[in-house]
Amino acid sequence: MAPKVLVSDKLSPTAVQIFKDRGIEVDYLPDVGKDKEKLAEIIGQYDGLAIRSATKVTEKILDRATNLKVIGRAGIGTDNIDKVAASKRGVIVMNTPFGNTITTAEHAIAMMFACARQIPEANASTQAGKWEKSKFMGVELTGKTLGVIGAGNIGSIVCDRARGLKMKVIAYDPFLSEEKAQAMQIEKVELDDLLARADFITLHVPLTDQTRNILSREALEKTKKGVRIINCARGGLVDEEALADLIKSGHVAGAAFDVFSVEPARENVLFGLPNVVCTPHLGAATTEAQENVAIQVAEQMSNYLLEGAVENALNMPSMTAEEAKVMGPWVKLADHLGSFIGQMTDEPIKAINILYDGSVAQMNLDALNCAVIAGIMKKANPDVNLVSAPFIAKERGIQISTTNQDKSGAFDAYIKVTVVTDKRERSIAGTVFSDGKPRFIQIKGINIDAEVGEHMLYTSNEDVPGIIGALGETLGSNGVNIANFTLGRKEPGGEAIALLYVDEPVPAEARAKLAETGLFRQIKPLEFDVA
Numbered sequence: 001m002a003p004k005v006l007v008s009d010k011l012s013p014t015a016v017q018i019f020k021d022r023g024i025e026v027d028y029l030p031d032v033g034k035d036k037e038k039l040a041e042i043i044g045q046y047d048g049l050a051i052r053s054a055t056k057v058t059e060k061i062l063d064r065a066t067n068l069k070v071i072g073r074a075g076i077g078t079d080n081i082d083k084v085a086a087s088k089r090g091v092i093v094m095n096t097p098f099g100n101t102i103t104t105a106e107h108a109i110a111m112m113f114a115c116a117r118q119i120p121e122a123n124a125s126t127q128a129g130k131w132e133k134s135k136f137m138g139v140e141l142t143g144k145t146l147g148v149i150g151a152g153n154i155g156s157i158v159c160d161r162a163r164g165l166k167m168k169v170i171a172y173d174p175f176l177s178e179e180k181a182q183a184m185q186i187e188k189v190e191l192d193d194l195l196a197r198a199d200f201i202t203l204h205v206p207l208t209d210q211t212r213n214i215l216s217r218e219a220l221e222k223t224k225k226g227v228r229i230i231n232c233a234r235g236g237l238v239d240e241e242a243l244a245d246l247i248k249s250g251h252v253a254g255a256a257f258d259v260f261s262v263e264p265a266r267e268n269v270l271f272g273l274p275n276v277v278c279t280p281h282l283g284a285a286t287t288e289a290q291e292n293v294a295i296q297v298a299e300q301m302s303n304y305l306l307e308g309a310v311e312n313a314l315n316m317p318s319m320t321a322e323e324a325k326v327m328g329p330w331v332k333l334a335d336h337l338g339s340f341i342g343q344m345t346d347e348p349i350k351a352i353n354i355l356y357d358g359s360v361a362q363m364n365l366d367a368l369n370c371a372v373i374a375g376i377m378k379k380a381n382p383d384v385n386l387v388s389a390p391f392i393a394k395e396r397g398i399q400i401s402t403t404n405q406d407k408s409g410a411f412d413a414y415i416k417v418t419v420v421t422d423k424r425e426r427s428i429a430g431t432v433f434s435d436g437k438p439r440f441i442q443i444k445g446i447n448i449d450a451e452v453g454e455h456m457l458y459t460s461n462e463d464v465p466g467i468i469g470a471l472g473e474t475l476g477s478n479g480v481n482i483a484n485f486t487l488g489r490k491e492p493g494g495e496a497i498a499l500l501y502v503d504e505p506v507p508a509e510a511r512a513k514l515a516e517t518g519l520f521r522q523i524k525p526l527e528f529d530v531a
Contacts, residue, residue, distance in 0.1 A: 147198025338375020
């Protein structure tokens, strides 16, 4: 049966035709995205949803999207999609990060010019029959300092264009390395430094909990007198009321906004203020960009629905169609290994070392690395995904190292993950059997053979009699059914471990009873996403 896609926002006819040409059934309903009730009513029919910014993909919509496999956003911003809810339901979220980068960067530069030379007000005055040359005294861009908040895809293009205008460019971006900044011929600075030095400030970051109101009242009050603020990124990055107050007081000389905290912006505190330029979210609104992102999203979604290829996904690693067929179980294994380590480790992690042995060493290791890191970091940050995990790890100063080697053991391929803290090293290894199911094969250097279940219990102890009996009797008396029981030891009488796959979480009372026996050094409940 052919996959079925809903296009719920206005998209280029070329994109719709791409779906049809690839044999995908498509319903083009460009107004349904604005009707939450109607969208919720029909979304259960579709395998794919292609949108722009008008459709809001909420948790409520996703609850009704029982067949949905992929959401494709024609554009870069995905704050209209509940990505956490999508990930929990196994729905891939894709965007098109490069289709409108030039267009949006150009708009930011145009808005900066318009603000610097008061072009909209001068145009309105002149067309009204006035000739007010002295009223519209502007400033040059040449020689001025441009502060760029966010030096990613779009921000880096703005930096390049600004340098071409002979501006001095400084940038605040936690993910920008000194080496990259030097290559871009810009100066990397902290936010307070940028606020104090910039003549113009332009924002190019997504809207997240970390960036919301990044230009707060407090931040705006730290800016250089006469600064001009440009926002062509996302509404909510700037405290608009505070900015309006500072424009009225004369501290801020002007602003140019393409995006607003509430859209459509029928009214806003910035409207009507002197030297404030406003446009209706036109950053990506060029013929070229609209066509590019529409074509790109249709091709990406088709490739995934028909071939399993993942491109520009925000909640899982990208891989080609060929890789997807082979790598799926290994990605799941990598996540399980990371999750085990993350749940077992309470102290700060200094380093993550990942060993790939045998045939797995020839796979897409970037994707597997992301899965391991995301698995480890889920405990500290449940919202982490396969894209954000490496950045969060880098931000925390965690060193990531990868080793790949030829087949060196009893298995054709395996992955071993080791984390290093100030107190200890902890390791786990796993493989994928011929049935495609991930297995744990070694913990702390002790060989085991354990199926991975949603609910598990890990214990460590001295190798003494009574362990199996204590576990079986205690769990049984607390109504916990054991699906799989695995034991391992280093040597007779030495350190031993048990890993139990159980049908439901082990209650705290049962764990307390086990602790009372005095047989166990460690008793740890574990949870894994096996869906």
